[in-house]
Amino acid sequence: MNMVLHDFPTCHSLSLLAYSDKMSIMHQQKKRIAVIGAGIAGLTCAYELQKAGFDVVVLEKNSYVGGRMSSRVKDGVIFDLGADHLCDLYDEMKKYCQEFGITWEKMRFLKYGLSRGGQVIPIAQAVNRLSQFRLAVQYFFTKDVGDFFDLNDLADRDKNNAYDFMRLRVGKEVANYFVDAFTSTYQFHRASEISLGALLGIMNSIKKNASRWYLQRTKGGMQALPDAFARHLNVQLNHHIDKLVCDSNQCLVDDKSFDAVVLASTARASLSIYQNPTDKQKKLLGSTQYASTISVAFRIDRNLLPDYAIVWVPYVESEKISGFVNESMKGEEVMRDGESLLCVWLHEDFAKSIMDKSDDEIFAQVKKELLKVCHWFASEKQIHNHDLQRWPVAMPKFSQGHLRLVRDFMENGQGEQNVFLCGDYLNAPWTEGALRNGQKVARQITEKLAA
Ligand SMILES: Cc1cc2nc3c(=O)[nH]c(=O)nc-3n(C[C@H](O)[C@H](O)[C@H](O)COP(=O)(O)OP(=O)(O)OC[C@H]3O[C@@H](n4cnc5c(N)ncnc54)[C@H](O)[C@@H]3O)c2cc1C
CATH class of the missing domain: 3.90.660.50 (Polyamine Oxidase; Chain A, domain 2)
Structure with a gap:
C-alpha cells in the first residue's frame, strides 16, 4: 500500500513542455528547491513547483508519504490512520485525482x-425545538463571508471564539x-x-452548498493521492532532516545547498529543524498550537x-x-x-x-x-x-488571533531567507486546506524566484 522508496530523480520533461509559458525562469540554470515533509501540502507544492520548471526534491522522514493523510493495510483491511474522509467541496483535490486516474467515490451511506x-x-x-428554531434563524442571517478553505479570507472575522x-x-x-x-x-x-472566522466560514459554506458536504473517498484509501503525487516526484523517504540554516545567499539542509526551501512539516517540527528563523517566522511557528x-x-x-x-x-x-x-x-x-x-x-x-x-x-x-x-x-x-x-x-488550532497572524505572515514574512512555510496551519483545516496551501506556496515561490 505505502510508497516504495524513491531516491532517484523523476523524468518530467513532458510536464515541463506543458508549462512552457512559465519557462522564462528557466533561461538560467534550474533553481534547486528542497521540500521538507511529504504530507499532502508538501507533495502538492513540490508537484506544482516541478511543473513550473524547478528542480525539486522532497525529503520525508517516514518510510511512506502522506503524513496525516495515509493508510495502513492490516489483515487485508485498509485503516485510514489520520484523515478519514473527503467531501465533494474538495474541488482542488478532485482535479488531481482526475489527473492521476484515482477513483473518487461517494460513501455508501451518510x-x-x-x-x-x-x-x-x-x-x-x-x-x-426552540434551539432548532434559533439555529435556523442564525443560519438565515449568516452572511456570505468568504471561502472556508481559505481562512486568510476570513481573517477580518477573527474577533471572537466560536x-x-x-x-x-x-x-x-x-x-x-x-x-x-x-x-x-x-x-x-x-x-x-x-476562531469565529472559521465557524462563520463553515456556516456560510453549509448554507450555500449543503449537498456538497456529502462525504467522499478515494479508492485505495487516503494513501492513494499522496502515492500518486510521489510517483511523479523525486521523493527521498527515511530522510529525517535535522538542520536547516539559511542566509540571503543559500539554504543549507543538513549541509546540502539549495536556492530555496519549503518547510512542509508541522509548525512544531519546522521550529525544531530551522536553526535561524527570522522574527516573523519564529513568531508564527512558535504560536501555532x-x-x-x-x-x-x-x-x-x-x-x-x-x-x-x-x-x-x-x-x-x-x-x-x-x-x-x-x-x-x-x-x-x-x-x-x-x-x-x-x-x-x-x-x-x-x-x-x-x-x-x-x-x-x-x-x-x-x-x-x-x-x-x-x-x-x-x-x-x-x-x-x-x-x-x-x-x-x-x-x-485555528484559535482566535491565528487567522490574522497567518494572513499578515503570508503577505509580509513568507519567503524570508528563501524559506517558505507550508501546511494546513497556514490556510484551513483538513486535507483540502493543506493541499490548497501547497498550491498557494508554489505560486509565491514561482513569483519570487522568477522575479
Ligand atoms: C486523526 C485525524 C483525523 C483527520 N480527519 C480528517 C478528515 O476526515 N478529512 C480531512 O480532510 N482531514 C482530516 N484530518 C486533517 C488532515 O489529515 C491534515 O490537515 C492534513 O493531512 C495535513 O497535511 P500537511 O501536509 O499540512 O501535514 P502533514 O501530513 O503532517 O505532513 C508533514 C510531513 O512532514 C514530515 N516531517 C516532519 N518532520 C520531518 C523532518 N524532520 N524531516 C523530514 N520530514 C519530516 C512528516 O512525516 C509528514 O509526512 C485529520 C487528521 C488527523 C490527525
Missing part, C-alpha cells in the same frame, strides 16, 4: 448521529451539542479554541452497526471519546469476514493522558468508554481490537 444519554440519536434531534459567539446568539444547548461537538469531532479540541488525538480502530460484526456513518460525542457527554466513524460506509475495502472497522477519535486531554500507555491499555480504556456512549453493543466481547495510531500533533 447518516449523522449524536451521542446523548448513552443513546445514539439522529443529529437533527440533538437539541430541542463557542462564546454561539452561546450568546443561540444558547448553550446549541453551543454544546452542535458547535462544540462539531469542533471536538473534527478538530479534537473545544469550540472555545476555534495543535490538538492531539489517537485513532483507535476496532473490528465489529457489520450487522451490529446501524447505518450511522459518523457519530459526534459532545464533550458534555464524554470527556474521553470525541466521535466515531462507521467505516463500512467505505465499502469492501474496510471489511473482511463480515466485520467492519469502527474508528474512534479521542478528545485532546484524554488522548494526551494515555498517549504513552501500551496499545493494549489504550484499547481497553477506549472500549470501556465506547460502551458508555454507544448503546449498539451489549458487551466488550463484541468489540475486537484492530489497530491504532497516536497523533500527538493532530490538528492545528
Whole structure:
C-alpha cells in the first residue's frame, strides 16, 4: 500500500513542455528547491513547483508519504490512520485525482448521529425545538463571508471564539451539542479554541452548498493521492532532516545547498529543524498550537452497526471519546469476514493522558468508554481490537488571533531567507486546506524566484 522508496530523480520533461509559458525562469540554470515533509501540502507544492520548471526534491522522514493523510493495510483491511474522509467541496483535490486516474467515490451511506444519554440519536434531534428554531434563524442571517478553505479570507472575522459567539446568539444547548461537538469531532479540541472566522466560514459554506458536504473517498484509501503525487516526484523517504540554516545567499539542509526551501512539516517540527528563523517566522511557528488525538480502530460484526456513518460525542457527554466513524460506509475495502472497522477519535486531554500507555491499555480504556456512549453493543466481547495510531500533533488550532497572524505572515514574512512555510496551519483545516496551501506556496515561490 505505502510508497516504495524513491531516491532517484523523476523524468518530467513532458510536464515541463506543458508549462512552457512559465519557462522564462528557466533561461538560467534550474533553481534547486528542497521540500521538507511529504504530507499532502508538501507533495502538492513540490508537484506544482516541478511543473513550473524547478528542480525539486522532497525529503520525508517516514518510510511512506502522506503524513496525516495515509493508510495502513492490516489483515487485508485498509485503516485510514489520520484523515478519514473527503467531501465533494474538495474541488482542488478532485482535479488531481482526475489527473492521476484515482477513483473518487461517494460513501455508501451518510447518516449523522449524536451521542446523548448513552443513546445514539439522529443529529437533527440533538437539541430541542426552540434551539432548532434559533439555529435556523442564525443560519438565515449568516452572511456570505468568504471561502472556508481559505481562512486568510476570513481573517477580518477573527474577533471572537466560536463557542462564546454561539452561546450568546443561540444558547448553550446549541453551543454544546452542535458547535462544540462539531469542533471536538473534527478538530479534537473545544469550540472555545476555534476562531469565529472559521465557524462563520463553515456556516456560510453549509448554507450555500449543503449537498456538497456529502462525504467522499478515494479508492485505495487516503494513501492513494499522496502515492500518486510521489510517483511523479523525486521523493527521498527515511530522510529525517535535522538542520536547516539559511542566509540571503543559500539554504543549507543538513549541509546540502539549495536556492530555496519549503518547510512542509508541522509548525512544531519546522521550529525544531530551522536553526535561524527570522522574527516573523519564529513568531508564527512558535504560536501555532495543535490538538492531539489517537485513532483507535476496532473490528465489529457489520450487522451490529446501524447505518450511522459518523457519530459526534459532545464533550458534555464524554470527556474521553470525541466521535466515531462507521467505516463500512467505505465499502469492501474496510471489511473482511463480515466485520467492519469502527474508528474512534479521542478528545485532546484524554488522548494526551494515555498517549504513552501500551496499545493494549489504550484499547481497553477506549472500549470501556465506547460502551458508555454507544448503546449498539451489549458487551466488550463484541468489540475486537484492530489497530491504532497516536497523533500527538493532530490538528492545528485555528484559535482566535491565528487567522490574522497567518494572513499578515503570508503577505509580509513568507519567503524570508528563501524559506517558505507550508501546511494546513497556514490556510484551513483538513486535507483540502493543506493541499490548497501547497498550491498557494508554489505560486509565491514561482513569483519570487522568477522575479
Ligand atoms: C486523526 C485525524 C483525523 C483527520 N480527519 C480528517 C478528515 O476526515 N478529512 C480531512 O480532510 N482531514 C482530516 N484530518 C486533517 C488532515 O489529515 C491534515 O490537515 C492534513 O493531512 C495535513 O497535511 P500537511 O501536509 O499540512 O501535514 P502533514 O501530513 O503532517 O505532513 C508533514 C510531513 O512532514 C514530515 N516531517 C516532519 N518532520 C520531518 C523532518 N524532520 N524531516 C523530514 N520530514 C519530516 C512528516 O512525516 C509528514 O509526512 C485529520 C487528521 C488527523 C490527525
